[in-house]
Amino acid sequence: RRMFPTFQVKIFGMDPMADYMLLMDFVPVDDKRYRQVTPAVLGAAGAGGYAFHSSSWLVAGKADPATPGRVHYHPDSPAKGAQWMKQIVSFDKLKLTNNLLDDNGHIILNSMHRYQPRFHVVYVDPRKDSEKYAEENFKTFVFEETRFTAVTAYQNHRITQLKIASNPFAKGFRDCDPED
Amino acid sequence: RRMFPTFQVKIFGMDPMADYMLLMDFVPVDDKRYRQVTPAVLGAAGAGGYAFHSSSWLVAGKADPATPGRVHYHPDSPAKGAQWMKQIVSFDKLKLTNNLLDDNGHIILNSMHRYQPRFHVVYVDPRKDSEKYAEENFKTFVFEETRFTAVTAYQNHRITQLKIASNPFAKGFRDCDPED
DNA sequence: CCCTTTTCACCTAGGTGGTAAGAT
DNA sequence: ATCTTACCACCTAGGTGAAAAGGG
Numbered sequence: 001r002r003m004f005p006t007f008q009v010k011i012f013g014m015d016p017m018a019d020y021m022l023l024m025d026f027v028p029v030d031d032k033r034y035r036q037v038t039p040a041v042l043g044a045a046g047a048g049g050y051a052f053h054s055s056s057w058l059v060a061g062k063a064d065p066a067t068p069g070r071v072h073y074h075p076d077s078p079a080k081g082a083q084w085m086k087q088i089v090s091f092d093k094l095k096l097t098n099n100l101l102d103d104n105g106h107i108i109l110n111s112m113h114r115y116q117p118r119f120h121v122v123y124v125d126p127r128k129d130s131e132k133y134a135e136e137n138f139k140t141f142v143f144e145e146t147r148f149t150a151v152t153a154y155q156n157h158r159i160t161q162l163k164i165a166s167n168p169f170a171k172g173f174r175d176c177d178p179e180d
Numbered sequence: 181r182r183m184f185p186t187f188q189v190k191i192f193g194m195d196p197m198a199d200y201m202l203l204m205d206f207v208p209v210d211d212k213r214y215r216q217v218t219p220a221v222l223g224a225a226g227a228g229g230y231a232f233h234s235s236s237w238l239v240a241g242k243a244d245p246a247t248p249g250r251v252h253y254h255p256d257s258p259a260k261g262a263q264w265m266k267q268i269v270s271f272d273k274l275k276l277t278n279n280l281l282d283d284n285g286h287i288i289l290n291s292m293h294r295y296q297p298r299f300h301v302v303y304v305d306p307r308k309d310s311e312k313y314a315e316e317n318f319k320t321f322v323f324e325e326t327r328f329t330a331v332t333a334y335q336n337h338r339i340t341q342l343k344i345a346s347n348p349f350a351k352g353f354r355d356c357d358p359e360d
Numbered sequence: 361c362c363c364t365t366t367t368c369a370c371c372t373a374g375g376t377g378g379t380a381a382g383a384t
Numbered sequence: 385a386t387c388t389t390a391c392c393a394c395c396t397a398g399g400t401g402a403a404a405a406g407g408g
Contacts, residue, residue, distance in 0.1 A: 002375070035386075098388085111387075152388050153377095160377075169375040172394035182399070215362075278364085291363075332364050333401095340401075349399040352370035 004167050006092040007117055007146060014081030019124035022074040022084065024091055026107055028063060029114040029147055035060035036155050057149065064110045067100065072107055078124050098152060109150040117146045184347050186272040187297055187326060194261030199304035202254040202264065204271055206287055208243060209294040209327055215240035216335050237329065244290045247280065252287055258304050278332060289330040297326045 007024060014020060034057040072094045076083070097106040109115055123137040124130075130137070154160045164170045187204060194200060214237040252274045256263070277286040289295055303317040304310075310317070334340045344350045 004376090164377070167376065169395060170377060171396080173377055184400090344401070347400065349371060350401060351372080353401055 001097075002092065002095055004163060006090050007094065007119070008088050008090045009119060009141075010088050011085050011121075014085055014121075015123075016080060016082035016085070018081050019078040019126075020081055020084060021077040021122040021124060022089060023071050023077070023120045023122065024074075024094060024107075025069050025071045025118050025120070026109060026115045027069065027118060028066065029116050031063045032059045032114070033061050033063050033110070034058065034112050034114065034149060060112070063113055066110060067108065070105070070107050072105075096150065098150070111150050111152045114147060114149050116142060116144070117148075118142050181277075182272065182275055184343060186270050187274065187299070188268050188270045189299060189321075190268050191265050191301075194265055194301075196260060196262035196265070198261050199258040199306075200261060200264060201257040201302040201304060202269060203251050203257070203300045203302065204254075204274060204287075205249050205251045205298050205300070206289060206295040207249065207298060208246065209296050211243045212239045212294070213241050213243050213290070214238065214292050214294065214329060240292070243293055246290060247288065250285070250287050252285075276330065278330070291330050291332045294327060294329050296322060296324070297328075298322050 037056050037058055072091065074089065074091060075093055076089075095104070095106040096109055097104075098109060098111045099106075100108060102108055119141045121139050121141070125133050125137050127133065154163075164173045217236050217238055252271065254269065254271060255273055256269075275284070275286040276289055277284075278289060278291045279286075280288060282288055299321045301319050301321070305313050305317050307313065334343075344353045
C-alpha cells in the first residue's frame, strides 16, 4: 500500500538546466523487532474483540533478516533541475509491501520493524566516463521526523483516526467534520 | 470530451538518443458545414422523439469562421527516440471541445464540420541557434482514414453502438457481449 | 426543426479502514 | 495471543451515452 502521509520535498539549489534523478529508499533504524504492549501489562482490559493497545512499543527481539533494500525512482525522473524546483515533489506513487516475493517493484519492509526513509538526488553527469564520478554526483537527505514502524494493521487508535481524518480515500469512515 | 477511438501511432526510425516532441493538431478538410439528412428527404418516418437519421451528410453552407487551431503536445514530451519507439504512442489525453472560450487547453473544433487530424514529430535540436533549423527539424504525418465530422450528439445509430461496444467507459449501456 | 447544453446513472481504475478468518 | 491475509463497502477521480431542457 501507499505511504501516508506522502513523503514530500521542496528542492532548492539545483542547476536548472541539468538532469537529475530523484529516488527514495528505507533503512532499518535499529536491529530490533517490536511488539505491542499487552492489556495485561498495562493493566487495562480490552473492550472485547478487536482492542487497540497503547502507543508504546516493546522490543521483542532481534530484527528479521532483510534482503538488500529496494529503491523507488520518482516516476518523473530524469528531469531538469528547473522542473524539480518549481513545485513540491511528492512521492505519492511509492508503495510499501511486506511480501518478500513482490514483483511489482514495491518497497519491501518487515512488519513490526522501524525504518528511516532516505531521499537521494542524483545528478545525471553528461560526461562520457560519468561512472567514475558516481561518488560525487549524488547527495542523500535524511529527515528523522519521518521515521516510522511498519505494520500490517494499525496498533493505535489515534493514528487510525488521524488517517481517517486526513486521507481523502478514507472519507467513508469519517463521522464528523474533517476540520476537527 | 476525449476522442474515441484514440489516435495511436507506432514510430520507427528515430535517433534513440535524441529528444523529440510529439504533437497533434486538426485542420479543416473543406470549407463547408454539414447537416443531417432529414427523414422527409429520405422518405423514412422518424420513430418519434429522438430519431437517428441516415449515415449521409448534406452540405449546409459555408464553414463557420475558425480561430487559429490549437495544438496538443503529447504529455510525455520531450522524450528520447528510444522511449517513443519502444511502444505504441497513444494520444488518449487529447480532448475536443466546441467551446471557443475554453481555457483547459483542449482542441477547439466547430461542430458539424469535417476535420483531418495531423501528427507532428519535432526533433529537439541541441544546437545553440536551433531556431534557424526549425524548418528541417519537424515532420508531419497525415492519415486520411482518421478524418471525421465533429458533432455534439451522435447522428448515426451504428456509430453509437460501435462506441458502446468498444469503449470500456460505456459498458453500462451494453446489452450483450462486447465480442459481437 | 435541428442542434447544443446540462445533468445523471453507470461505468473504469484505484486508494481507504473494517472485519473475519487464517497463521504461527 | 499476536500478527497477517483476503475480501469488502465506501470513497476519489474521471470517462460514457441517455434524456430532458434550452436556443435559434
